[in-house]
Amino acid sequence: MKKLQSLLIGVVAIIGLLFIASHQLEKAQGFSGNNTLTIYNWGDYIDPTLLKKFEEETDYKVSYETFDSNEAMFTKIQQGGTAYDITIPSEYMIQKMMKEKMLKPLDYKKIKGMDQIDAKFKNQAFDPNNTYSIPYFWGTLGIIYNDKFINSKDMKEWDDLWQPALKNNVMLVDGAREVLGLSLNSDNHSLNSKNQAELSNAKEKLMTMVPNVKAIVADEIKMYMINEESAAAVSFSGEAAEMLANNQHLHYVIPSQGTNLWFDNMVIPKTVKNSEGAYAFINFMLRPENAAQNAEYIGYSTPNKAAKKLLPKEITQDEQFYPADSVIKNLEVYHDLGPEYLGIYNDLFLEFKMHRK
Amino acid sequence: MKKVKINWSRFYLIAVFILLYLPIFYLIFYSFNAGGTMTRFTGITLEHYQAVFSDKRLIGIVLNTFMLAFLSALIATVIGTFGAMMIYYTRKRNYRNALLSLNNILMVSPDVIIGASFLIFFTFLGLSLGFSSVLLSHVAFSIPIVVLMVLPKLKEMNDSMLDAAHDLGANNWTVIRKVILPSITPGIIAGYFMAFTYSLDDFAVTFFVTGNGFTTLSVEIYSRARQGVSLEINALSALLFLFSMLLVAGYYMISQGNLTKSQKKRRKEHREAVDSL
Numbered sequence: 001m002k003k004l005q006s007l008l009i010g011v012v013a014i015i016g017l018l019f020i021a022s023h024q025l026e027k028a029q030g031f032s033g034n035n036t037l038t039i040y041n042w043g044d045y046i047d048p049t050l051l052k053k054f055e056e057e058t059d060y061k062v063s064y065e066t067f068d069s070n071e072a073m074f075t076k077i078q079q080g081g082t083a084y085d086i087t088i089p090s091e092y093m094i095q096k097m098m099k100e101k102m103l104k105p106l107d108y109k110k111i112k113g114m115d116q117i118d119a120k121f122k123n124q125a126f127d128p129n130n131t132y133s134i135p136y137f138w139g140t141l142g143i144i145y146n147d148k149f150i151n152s153k154d155m156k157e158w159d160d161l162w163q164p165a166l167k168n169n170v171m172l173v174d175g176a177r178e179v180l181g182l183s184l185n186s187d188n189h190s191l192n193s194k195n196q197a198e199l200s201n202a203k204e205k206l207m208t209m210v211p212n213v214k215a216i217v218a219d220e221i222k223m224y225m226i227n228e229e230s231a232a233a234v235s236f237s238g239e240a241a242e243m244l245a246n247n248q249h250l251h252y253v254i255p256s257q258g259t260n261l262w263f264d265n266m267v268i269p270k271t272v273k274n275s276e277g278a279y280a281f282i283n284f285m286l287r288p289e290n291a292a293q294n295a296e297y298i299g300y301s302t303p304n305k306a307a308k309k310l311l312p313k314e315i316t317q318d319e320q321f322y323p324a325d326s327v328i329k330n331l332e333v334y335h336d337l338g339p340e341y342l343g344i345y346n347d348l349f350l351e352f353k354m355h356r357k
Numbered sequence: 358m359k360k361v362k363i364n365w366s367r368f369y370l371i372a373v374f375i376l377l378y379l380p381i382f383y384l385i386f387y388s389f390n391a392g393g394t395m396t397r398f399t400g401i402t403l404e405h406y407q408a409v410f411s412d413k414r415l416i417g418i419v420l421n422t423f424m425l426a427f428l429s430a431l432i433a434t435v436i437g438t439f440g441a442m443m444i445y446y447t448r449k450r451n452y453r454n455a456l457l458s459l460n461n462i463l464m465v466s467p468d469v470i471i472g473a474s475f476l477i478f479f480t481f482l483g484l485s486l487g488f489s490s491v492l493l494s495h496v497a498f499s500i501p502i503v504v505l506m507v508l509p510k511l512k513e514m515n516d517s518m519l520d521a522a523h524d525l526g527a528n529n530w531t532v533i534r535k536v537i538l539p540s541i542t543p544g545i546i547a548g549y550f551m552a553f554t555y556s557l558d559d560f561a562v563t564f565f566v567t568g569n570g571f572t573t574l575s576v577e578i579y580s581r582a583r584q585g586v587s588l589e590i591n592a593l594s595a596l597l598f599l600f601s602m603l604l605v606a607g608y609y610m611i612s613q614g615n616l617t618k619s620q621k622k623r624r625k626e627h628r629e630a631v632d633s634l
Contacts, residue, residue, distance in 0.1 A: 003542050007549070011431050018424035025417045038570065043580040063570040064414075066580040079480040082487075082568035 037277035038063045040073060040087040042264070045137075047297035054284050060277045077102060083273040086281055091126045091263045092177075094133050095336035103132045104268045110279040113286030120325070121303040124263065124333055133265035134282060135303035137295070139237035140323070140331060141178055141260040143253045144221075144244075149231035157255045158186035161232065162209055170212045171221050171233040176342075176349035177334060178260065179206065179216075182234060185258050185332075192335045203348045207355055216353060225250060236262070237321055241299030244320075252320040254327060261331035263303075381598060388591035405592035415577070415593070422557065422574040425488070429495035430552035436496070437503025437552075438545055442537065444504065445511045457508075463501040468561030471498060476565040486568030494566050495556045502555055503548035510544030511537075550608055 043066040051062050065084075067073040070093035077084060078100065089097065097103050108114065114134065121135045145155045149169070154160060161170055161182075172179050181191030183202035193199060214230050221235050226246045235243075240252040266285065268278050284290055291307035301321050302308060308316050316322050337345065388406070392399035409415060444460070447453040463471075475494045476486075484490055514537070522532045538545075560575040567576055574597075578590055 004538060004545060007546060008431075011427055011549075015424055015427045015431070018420050018427065022417055022420040022424060025413060025420065028413070036570075065568075065570065065572065068580050075476075076568070079476055082485065 035059060036061050036063050037274050037281060038083060038085045040065050040067060040084040042066065042088065043068055045298060047294050050290055050294055054281065058280050060280065077269050077271060080271060083271050084269050085272045085274045085278040086266060087269055088136050088264050088266050092334040092336045094265055094267060095126045098132055102270050104270055104272060105131050106268065112283050116286060116288060116304050116306045118303050118305045120328065126333060126335065133267045136264045136266050137300040138261065138263045138303050139300050140254050141236055142240065142255060143232055143234055144225055144240045144250055145232040146228060146249045147251060148249050152251065155253055157257045158182050161212065166212045166231060168212065168214050169231040171214050171224060171230045172216045173221060173235045174216045174218045176345045180345055180349055181260055188257060191260055191332050194341050199344065199348060203352060206352045210355060238298065238300035241321060254323055258330045258332060261328065261333050384591050385595040385598065388588055388595045390588060405588040408589045409592045418572055418574055418577050421571065425492060425495060425573060426553050426556040429492055429499055429556045430549050432496045433499030433552045434503050434545060434549045437500045437548060438507050440500060441504045441507035441511060445508060460501045460504050464505065468559065472562035472565035475562065479566060486566055487571045490566045491563055491571060494562050498562060499552035499555055502551050506548035506551055507541055507544040510541035514540045
């Protein structure tokens, strides 16, 4: 009994100490009542010094939380229970959230700097007139290759991934829409195709790629490519930017047969508690110097044309990440396919995954 | 000439330990890397440890994680101990077995399902996600563990001691305090530590029920690792490894020290009893 008593006292004392310590820490950071702005963003998707700058300028305290997939974010917000003021989903998820009435329409009287956003990224099909969302970053899906193993002229379009020389040397990003989309694109079909014949052709074509596929992985691609574990990989431009920064033999190609143009946009969910703070943050991120700093830190492409001017020339003139308008015209944005066709895409992708080797 | 015999069992044991510990030491080794990545070791630095200590958010998360683990294990131990007694003293055998099975089902059911159901349950109740929701779910999944650790000790106990205590006029509470609790103490302590570690390293359940600025270490490391493991995480893991070693050493000392003390006491009493005869 004595032993139990001393254990109990010890544990309670430790809990008390920890509680006081974490309370002090929170107080030192200035969290209190109603000046908190809760941001729900992708992991490592903002320059931390910008958050500090925002806090200093506005007196809001940022509570920053992260998610790792659109779907996880969607579930958390749909279930409620947490008051997120700002979140940054991708375009197809914005469409889905709009359908589910989970977003608040933006009040443009409170937003300054919307004219900085390049017109070609505004008014997209997924959110006409940008009623609900403001572009944060954009990018493409493409091929990263290592010039030690592949000649640059052998890597220009999706079909090049099928070349026999790449046996067991291609890594694919683990996404149904991405992988089926590249197969559809390589046949010059739309990556939003709802045509059953086109889709099954795309899957059949993917099956013939199986000998080349080394792995279907997620974010680990970055590490593998930097370590030269594979000659080529399919991934997003922002990921590619980081790989290129770490290994000079790597290059990024936007396939000439067309590919996906994606957006991550800032939205205000219905769960918003600190609406003023949310608009303050949007205005803060729209300011060219902040957008430029963020783009330089993250490595993704900014839709802010004033910010683009502030960025170093070697970044903005890099056709890998800021392709010419003629290339952009060729790109397609994902549409929300609806549950039925999303299921079909997922099934086809699963069949492909199961068939390899 | 003496033939050298290979001790296969020892060899096997060493191989298993190497397999289990090597990745951890590999991780710790690179936490000192000046190169910044896990690809090549270029030199020794302590900057990653500095980064950990200067990251206020991370320190806050560590404090919260441990507070959560200590507190949830405590609550779960109290509930679980009395739950185990209840199961043990249930008269009807069928009923008792049913209770035990229900307890075991919770042990083996996948964390993901438990987590998702907690998320749905809490939001259905309108409870806001945060410290309280995480605490409640950790208490809930720790209780079956404590029950499993305490039950064997109850079975070991000599039931005639209870009858003797009752015969001598003890009421129920006195019996629990003076007879049952002392004899199942090792089980309770083991249960507490098991619940503590479960709470510390649970990811799947916690992932679903965190929110409103409250998060735990496992969830934070996971969302950071998606962007490539930075060596700051390595440094933190090294610190946690050191901490768990201290914890195990502390637990060992508590149980060992007390065991010998009680053994000594028992031996002394025995001797005195013999002498007085």
